[in-house]
Amino acid sequence: MTELLGFGREDVDRISNDSESPDWIKEKRATAWQAYENLPMPTLRDEMWKYTDLSTLNIKNTRTTEASKYSAVEKFESFPEEAVKLLSDEAVQLEENGGMCKPGLLIQHDSQVTFTDVEKELTAKGVIFCSMSDAVRNHTDLVRKHFMEKVVPVGEDKFSSLNAALWNGGIFLYVPKGIEIKMPFKSYILMTDGGKALFHHSLIVLEEGAHVTYIEQCRSEDYATDSLNSSVAEVVVKEGASLDYITLQNWGNNVVDISTRKAVVERDASLNWMVGTLGGKVTRSAYETRLIGQGSSTKTRGFFLASDRQHHDFWGLLSHEAPNTTADLLYKGVLTGKSRSVFRGLIKISEVAQLTDSYLTNNNILLSDEARADSVPTLEINANDVKASHGATVGNLDKEEIFYLMSRGLTKSSAEKLIIYGFFRPVLKSIDSEILREHIYGFIDKKLGA
Amino acid sequence: MTTENGLLTIKDLKVKINDKEILKGVNLKIGPGEVHAIMGPNGTGKSTLAYALAGKASYEVTSGSVTMEGENVLDMSPDERARKGMFLAFQYPSEVPGVTVDNFLRVAYNTVKKKELSIWEFRNLLKEKMEFLKIDESFSGRYLNEGFSGGEKKRNEILQMAVLTPKLAILDETDSGLDIDALQIVAKGVNELLPEDSSVLVITHYQRILRYIKPDFVHVMINGKIVETGGGELAEKLEEQGYDWLKEKYGESGKDNNNVTANN
Structure with a gap:
């Protein structure tokens, strides 16, 4: 098999220098690159990759863009034309709000944050919402504790290692103790050409009792050459805090998206994922939530609409590692054309996680005879006093209805x-x-x- | 446009389901503003007629014609028939999860009436009809028929009829499963919420509903055909004497095809 990707050590060095990474980041990149090189590329023989054939992808020539390719902009109108088009709905909202982006808005063009607006009062209270590359330089102490440590450690798997070595975008959201914000923090990731490689790495940390919502949207037009988006997000929700994390992926039909989002949820804290996938050529998204504190909970609501030859591979892990934890995942898909989907979900309940409730459901509707949906929900239960159930359906639209x-x-x-x-x-x-x-x-x- | 002095004209209609002939030549003429009732024992094809008129796909019309205001109904898709002014109150309406009563009915109303009422404008219209039919306000936000009791489903059908104000309302066993209070409300809805010149075709096994919705004509269907036609007094006679005398006169209703015609 020919190489799937065309990156080399020199890319790691270039990114290290380009982005003025501090030394500890350079070291992490180097370690991660080594791990990437040592790990085999997943194939259909790997259980986790059984339904997504990477060998058919044409992403070898994708390239990262340099860290300061685009100039930062102050106003929406100053974005390049393609970007303005992709942001038309946001521009309308902005106008309605009198030009204010409360509480915060970040716009990333390829891998670079080119627009930042965060409410000043929140910054004064210690809220941080900035690019990941700024964060590793300016908020080292806060970042270093969590960044590629416990949530997604370096070397965990092939693609997260590649991301750790080559990351060149992403956001850092930090919310101090007790701060509650009703309006959502928003970020957009825009791609305005083909042949790109994006490795975003984001970190979200909510201190005790903080409550926020974060909405992340990926958008691009269709381009002739394929691009790769391989992002990692790490989420830490501390005691009694709650986070709503909404992702809406609407890439063009040339984008291969292999992304992982993982979270740890501490005592009495909660995390709600909302996952929407509409775009992309091949999308492989992994959502893993570890409920490590007593009384913690998580809810996932996901949907996708696949058409033409789109391929969606979803992996969801609900890991109960403490007593009295609850999880509920509902994932719904509609498939047309010759599209293909795979849902794999696992409820994992450790021996200490008594009095746990966990639900995993996947429903699919096929609108065409040539579309196909597979669903593999599984349970792994090691405690005896728990409620857990899973279910999956694949069907057509009801003629009577x-x-x-x-x-x-x-x-x-x-x-x-x-x-x-x-x-x-x-x-x-x-x-x-x-x-x-x-x-x-x-x-x-x-x-x-x- | 020829109206042939009628709203709906059915001539020699024959319908097959799964290769079995259920309707064996039905003739019926309904004029504007008239109330007709079709009665008959179970399994004689009453509901088949209702669904065939509404345009159910699996029902194969092998001969005959159906015209509404002179236009060929059989050439129309179910939605075209509805937009033409036909309405069927289903005996067993489908549950449509996630679709709220008010949103669905607004889409239907705007399509049939060629209007563009906003959510708020439509809610006022709906509220009025709901009050008339003694339907709780929370009803409009519920998912269509999902978790509805039998009575709620029937009332919901009549609510839809009241909103869409069809030229011809076909009520398929709307009375079954309703208690006397609910039946009176439903009947009041039919009598008062439809325009004067709307026609009604009541399909029923029992005479009970005809005490509240007074028919101008009563037809009896046996074995896929209309065998007797009369006025309101015919319904009373059937109530007293049952259907046996008709079965004897016109042959067995065909117990052997009961399963096939069971209104599904």
Whole structure:
């Protein structure tokens, strides 16, 4: 097999120098590169990669962009034209809010944060929302404790090691003890060309009793050559804190996305994931949540809409490592064309995690005979006083339902759309922001209409 | 446009389900503003007629014609029929998870009436009808038929009818499973929420509902055909004497095809 990727040690050095990394980061990069080189590239023989054939990907020529390719901008209008187009909905919101990005907005062009706006009052209270490369330089003490340590340690697997060696983007969000913010922190990651390689590494730390929401959206147009986005996010939710983490991936059809997000949730803390995947060529997303503190909880609501030849591979781990923890994962997908999806989920309950409740559900609707969905939910239970269940369904739209709606005057396509919206509703209703919900419906409409 | 003095004209309609002939030549004419009732024992094809009129895909029309205001109904898709003014209150309406009653009905209303009412405008319209039908306010935010009791489903069908104000409302066993209070409310809805010139086709096994929705014509269907037609007094006669005398007169209703015609 020819090499899947074309990166070398020189890329690590270049990025180290380019981004003015502190020494401890340079060392981490070097260690990670070594780990990457030592680990074999996953194949279909690996249980974790059984359904996604990396050998068919054409991403060998993807390249990282230099750290200061784009100039920072103060105003939306100053973005390059392609970026402005991708941000049209955000621009509208911004205008409605009188130009204020409360509590904070970061825009990343390729791997570079080119726009930052954070509410001054929050900065004064110790809230940090900045690029990861600024964070490792300016907030070393806060970052170093968590960065590639316990959540996603260096050398854990092939792609996270590559990310650790070559990371050149990502955000740092730090919320001090007791701070509660209702409005969401937002970030956008934009790609405006093909042939790119993005290695974002983000870190979110919520101190005791902090409550925030973070929305991350990936967007690009379709380009002729394939790109790779391989990001890692590490999340730490400390005692009694709660985080809503919303990701909406809407890459163009040339992007291969292999991303991992992992979290540790401490005592009585909670983490809600909302995962939306609409774009990308091949998407492999891993979400792992470790409930390490008593009374901690996590909820995942996910949806995807795959069309043409899109491939979606989702992996979710609910790891109960303390008593009285609860987890609930619901993942729903609709497939058209020749698209393909795989859902793999694991509820893992350790022997100490008594009185745990855990639920794992995956439902899929196939709109075409050529689409295919696989679902593999599993349980691994080592405690005896727990409630756990998993379920999966794959089916077509119900003909009786369509007939019923049509008998009220709805056209066939409008009836189908309504049923699909209804199918997604239990997932989408967990999004508080009506603007974002409408925006997602807009994307879905566009995809279904095509 | 020829109306043939009628709203709906069914001529010699034959319908097969899974290669079995269920309707064996039905003739029926319904004029504007008229109330018709089709009665008959179970398994004679009453509900088949209702679904065939609504355009159910698995029902194969092998001969005959159906016209509404002169237009060929059989050429129309179910949604075209609805937009033309036909409405079927289902005996067993589907549950549609995640789709709220108000949102669905707003889409239906805007499509059928060619309007663009906003959520707020539509809610006012809906609220009025719901109050009339003594339906709780919370109902409109519930998912369509999901977790509804039998009575709630029936009331929901009538609510939809009241919103869409069809030219022809077909009620398929709407009375079954309703207690007397619910039945009276439903009947009141049919009598008062439809425009004067709307026609109603009540399909029922029992005469009970016809005490509240007074029919101009009563038809009896046996073995896939309408065999008797009369006025309200025919329903009363059936209530007293049952269907046996008709079965004897026109042949067995065909117990052997009960399963096939069981309204699914």
